[in-house]
Every structure is written in C-alpha cells, then in structure tokens.
Amino acid sequence: MVTLSLRGQDHVGAEDADWLGPIRVFIRETLSNGGKLSLKHLAALLEVVWRMIVTQRSRVVTDDLLQAVFVQYQQRNLAVSIRTLLLRFFSQLYIQEHQNHPHIARSRILARWLASLPVQLVQLGSRNPQLSAQLLETIHPAAARGNKDLLQSLQKNACSIYDPQEGCVVVLPVESQKTLVQILHFLPAFPAELLACLSQVCNTGRVSASLATMLLRTVHLRSPLSGWSSSSQDVPVKDVDYLSFFFTTLTGFSSEMLRALQDTDEDGLLPSSTLSPLSVFATTLEQFLHHWDIVEEVCHCLDTLGSRAQCFDVIQNAIIKNLHFYGGETREQWLTDLLYCYSVTLSGHRANMGMRDIY
Template identity: 50%
Template sequence: MQQVLNVISLLWKLSKQQDETHTLESWLRKNYLTDFKHHFMSHFPYALKDITKQRKKDTNKSIKHCTVLSNNVDHLLLNLTLSDIMVSMANASTLQNDSSWIETIRKFVTETLKGGTRLNSKQLNRLLGVSWRLIQMQPNRDATENLIKAVYTLYQQRGLLLPVRTLLIKFFSKIYQKEELRSYRLRYRSKVLSRWLAGLPLQLSYLGSRNPELSTQLIDIIHTAASQANKDLLKNLQAAALQIYDPQEGAVVVLPAESQQRLVQLLYFLPTLPADLLSRLSRCCIMGRLGSSLAVTLIGILYMRSSFSGWSHSVNDCLMTDVDYLSFLFSTLTGFSKEELTWLQNLRGVPHVIQTSLSPVLLYLTDLDQFLHHWDITEAVCHSLLVIPARSQSFDIMQSAISKHLVGLTVIPDSTAGCIFGAMCKLLDHTCVVNEALLPFLASCCYSLLYFLLTLEKGDAEHLKKRDKLWEVCVSILALLPRVLRLMLQSLRVNRASPEELPVVGQLLRLLLQHVPLRSHMLTNAIIVQQIIKNITTLKGGSVQEQWLTDLHYCFSVYISGHPQGPSILNALY
C-alpha cells in the first residue's frame, strides 16, 4: 500500500510541475475513488500496535479502528500521504457525497495537531497541506475555526525547530491573506487567527535575522494589520517595540534594508512613543546601522507624530511629550550617546585625538562614513527644529542642552562640534539671545576644529573630505556670533604655544583676515590681533623672518592698517 501511495504522490508532484494537477485529480476520482475508499479509508488511520494500545487507554485522544503496521513503516507519513491524495480528489461541489471520509480525515488531522506529537518539517508540511485543502473546500466557520485552533495548539508548543515554526507561520499568513482578499462585508475574523495575529510582534522580536525572509513576511502582515488599527496587534506591538527597535540586536537593525524601511514606517501607527523608545530610536539613527535616508525618514515620521506638526490626539493620550521629542532631536544631533561621550573623556595620546596647547577642548576624529552619516541626519534634525513655530524657543532649548550635556567635556567628536555649529547657524536669528556661559565652549571648539583643518596633511584623504564642511560652519559661527570670534582670539596666548603651533596660529589669523564675511569683525578686534602678531614676532625673533610670518604681516597691513583706527597699528608692531 505504501508503495502505491508513493507512486501516486510522485505522479501528483509531476503533474504540478506540468500544471496538470486538476486533470490528475479528476482522473483519480473518476477511476479510483471507490477503490481507495474501500481499500484504504475503511481502515484509516493506520498506527503501530503499541501506539494503538496506548491511545485506547485515553478515550479523549484515541483514534478508533486503527490498523497495525509493521515497525519499518512510518505510519504518520503514510496517513498523511493518504490524506493528501484523498482530499485532492474532493472539492466544495463533491463535499456532500464525500462527507463521511472527509470527516474521518479532518478528525485525524485535528487530533494529530493537538496530540503533542513532535512533528518534523516534512510531516508538518503534509499535515498543513491537508489542513489547507480542508479549509478551502468547506467554508464552514465552525469547522474552519476548529482546524485553525488545532494548528494553533501546535504553534504554541515550546522548543519548536525553526523550520517547523516557519511552516506554521506561513500557514497562518496564508489564511490571513485569504481573509484580507474578501470584501469587508463578507470578511470573517477567526478568534484564533486574531490571537495569532496579536502575537506576531513578539514573534518578530524573537525571530530577528535568523530567517530574514520569514521576518519580512511577518512585518508585511503586521504593517497591514497596524494600518487597519487592529487594537490587539497594536497593543502587543507597543509591548515589543523596545526589543524590535533595539539599536544593537533589534529587527530594525539586523534585517535587510527593505524590512528596515517597513519597520520604520510602523512607527507611524504605534499608539505611544515613550522616552525609552525614543532613546533607542535615536541610537538607531546615529549608529549608522540604518542608512542615512532611512534615518531621515524616521526623524520625519517622529516629527509628524509630534505636537508641532498638528497631530491631533486625545488629551488623555500620552502620545509623545514635547520634552521627550526635543530630547530625541538633541541626542540625535549630538551623534553620540552619553555613555560614549563619557568613554571618550579618558582618551589621551591616541592618533584619533587632536590636542592643542591653546584650547582646553580635544578633538576626537570620527571616521569619514560616520562623519557623513552624522552630517546627513543633522540636516533632518535641523529641519524638525526649524518648523517649531518660535525660532527662539528652538534655539534656547538647543543651547540649554549643549550647556547641560556638552559644556565641561574635554574631548568632543569633530562631527558633534561641526553639527552643533551648523544647527546653531541655521536656527540663529535676531530673536535669539545667546547664553553668555556657552560662548567660551564654542570658542574653544572652534579653535580646535580650525587647528585640525590647518594641520591636515595632503595624504590624509579621509579627513580632507571633511574640510569644506567644517570650515564653512566654523566661519559661519564666527560671523554670526562675533563674541565667539573675540573669545577665540583672546584665547590665543601664543607664549603658551609650542614652536610647531605658532605657524598654525599665523596661518589661521591670515585666513580670518582674508575671509570677507569676517573682515569687519576682525577690524573690530584689531587691537587683539595686533597683540597676537606682536607676540608671535617676538617669539620668532631672529635676523631672518619666515615666509608665513611675512605673509601674516602683509595681510595685517592690507586689511587692518589700511583702515583708520586712530594711531597707526602697524607701527606699533615694530
């Protein structure tokens, strides 16, 4: 018998490849259905003798009239093969005539699923195939619900192998998608299916990247249900959000880009966005495991969910507080977590840290990819800050955050300093009042950045690509905040500088004098500039003057001494 069934099964598989399945099914039904019912179904299902005895003891789980087989036969696979072949010969139109043996197969399938048997993927694939055919041919709600419930019983077993769980998830996905294709008026939502659907977020958090294809399928189903405001699913999605959006191991960072995008889009449907979740989302943005464009999309979605976009929600709903949202923006703008910044403070004497004797702020050099990623997401953060109605409010919030979290640090990443400058330049207008206590920190950061740019070597291709961006924000902050320029000039006590740093200071002064937007401010600080040049000249005393110092004197004479400032400043240098 087993050989006969195997031959038929192979013929059936071959017909599927040739797209002639319906022809074979019709032929089998017409010529062999009566024989199959008499020879096969009259003794169905088949089981081993010892299993028969054990099952007879338990009437609730028994399968009556079992036929004993030899020990070398896989009785379960035999029963499944027979069930597979038999249900293929039935359909909705023949259901009334076939109801007796169809019910026998349905009972066998249900009890096998509920029996707690450890099924391998081959057995389960056959079993689910039969279940699917039974559901399709008999659209009876109670019968369908009982069958789905039996599959769900197996689904709830602990320790299922990944291939087995994958098959079960695909089965439920197929049922869900079938229901979604129905018109809303005819749609019937199984209670068991609803329970399964609600558990998908937790399944996704566990599955992660172990099966990216299956995770993608889960995400698509979750997205569909979330967009339809499925309350149970959204509730569980909220509960699993911290795991799904974990910046280290969450699905949002370990899955392929397409799945990442769908998960980011899901944020639009989350009931609430609490502070701990926003903190993780900020880390996802700045760690670089989300592409720049996707991080920008995430920031945009959070803006749409914020009160500043006009998002309407009940007063009792704590969707996302303004404080939490602004904290997210600043932490993303900073580009580093509090823990990372704390760790950086202990770095000394390493190639990635630039130190100068004229600034208390040391510069940590980020790699180019991280730098550019940080720069891109800063643009999105600035856009979110710019659309806040009161510009001065945004600026005050940002400078308060800088004072609280960055001022006092001795090591600052170059991208952090540059992005902070860029954001301040974009937000600053005539309504903004700058905190005086913040100015010395800005001046120190500015000199450290400029020193880094002026000491770059031509062979350092990676950092050379940062030069234009950093130079632009430095001169912009000096032009917009003249007091920062004045404090930076006052900090250039060249008698403390090493001999190697003096040419750098000279080159910096020359470039600042030549830069048109800064020229009037440099003229205002002419006395300070004069004193710096005088001190440098004294320190470099000698019969032969170096070219860089000659160039500095020339620029001073052209751009400063050429303007009336009372007594001749140039003469005072000599």
C-alpha cells in the same frame, strides 16, 4: 489522505454539519497529537482547513480548527519548510479573508497568533532573514489595519526590536529594516526608553543615512508639535521626549556614551593646540558624513515646528545649558568667550538664520 471539495457553495447547511463533523475531528486530532507531518500531508490538511473555515462561516468551527493548526505551529524543531508553510497559511488567511469574513476576524486563535509575531521576530532575529521577512509581511499590514492584539504586542516588544545593538532593525537586511521603520508610523506610543533606542539606531551607523532620516521624519510626524492629531488622549510622542530625542540625536552620542568617552584614555584623543584648546576624539569620514546627513534632517524637522521663534529659544537655552554644564566652576576662558559669541551671533542674526546654520 482526506480531500474535500466545496467549491461553488455559498454556505453549508445544517445537514452538512453532521458529515463534516467527523472530518473536523480527524483533522483536529491529526494536527494536535504532537506528531510530525510531511510537507505534502500538512499542505493537504491545511487546504481542507481553509475551505471549511471559509465555507462554514462559524466562529466555533474556525477556532476549533485554527487551534489545531496553532498547536502544530508551536512545535519546536520544525523543518524550515514546514514552519514556512504554517506561517504562510496563517498570514494569507488573515490578509486575504479576514475583511470578508467576520468570523475569521473575530477568531481568538488568529488574534493569539498575531500577538505572538513580534515575540517571534525578536527570538528569530537574523538567524533566518527570509523567515523574519515573512513575519514582517504580516506584521506591517496588521499594524496598518490597527489590529489591537498585534499593536499591543508590538508596543511591548518595541525596545527589543529596535535595540541599537542586537535588535532586528540593525541585524536584518535593508528591505526588512525599511519595513521596520515604516511600522513605526503605526506604533501607539513612543516612550522615552524607545526614543533613546531609536536615537542610537540613527547614530551608530548600522542603518543607512537615508533610513535614519526616514526614522527621524516618522518620529517628527507622530508628534503633536508637527500637527499630529489623535483621537486618543495619550499623544504618541510627548513634547519633552520629542525635544530630548532630537537633541540627543544632534549630539551624536547617548549620555552613557558621552560619559564613557570622558573616561577614555587620553591616548585616543587628538592633542589640543593653540588654534583649538579642545582635546577631541577623531572620527572616520564615513561616520562624519553619516552624522552630517542626520543633523540636516533633524534641523529640518525642528525648522518646521509651529513657532520658529520659540524653537530658537529652546535651542538657545539647551546649548547654553550644555555649555554651562560642561564648563562648571572651572570653565576656561575660551568656553566663556564661545558662549558670549554664540549669544551675540544668535541675537543679531536669528531672523535670517536657518536652524542648520545655528547648529
């Protein structure tokens, strides 16, 4: 067992490096030889590593020691207690020390570890919610601090993390879901494929309506249409993707799901009647209420855009386009009447109507 006490020292002089060198070699070899260590033994070694990193203030020493710890961290089939201890070591070292110690902030090994966290989160998923929550406890502050390595990895794995079927955002507990939605505020960009995932996350009902509205509000705030300004030339959310995202969310279904519904056996439809020439799909009350909350938030977001008249025009053109698309050449008279009534109503009352009323 190796113990080392360096409390009360502001720095380690050159003469100390000679006798600390063998200790560092011992620690490096013990951690990186591929052997499994007991929890108590590993905890003692990590305490020594922490103190040597903080007191010696050398990037070379820091990376040398962290590389050995990282080798231990990358081992497969580690006990959960060992994995948790190693994760907590890296996390606390980054959160507590990196701002006060530039040599820690510039560590290449720490940067590699941070970049690996989103990948680990995807791989871990719901198999160990507690461990996933600990990963998020580091990902969130690192994203908030604008850590480049983590943000690049987060961007690369965003579609997997926010996948509407198997992503962490739908399989983890509510608190972790909330953290994942908060992390979206720091994501560098929202490409169309990610927005498609987020739209389905809102509509599938696998996150609460309150979290879905929080997600919608985040996307809205990151758009230049809401007044977001960025020092980068690349805007987080393009205008066309923004509108597409909100209209898809208003519809309640992705284009793929709509096509699937159109091909569904008619046994699943409610029959048309003299009052309603439409054959509609029945939905549960829970699904209806969930989507109603989402619709209200979408309309609120659209209602706050800079030019209300322009927004009305966009919505009107989108609805007219959809009515024409679904009607085609064989459009029935009731659909033509609906389009006419809509146009008359909007042109006559648009000044006094809210976005929610128009929808």
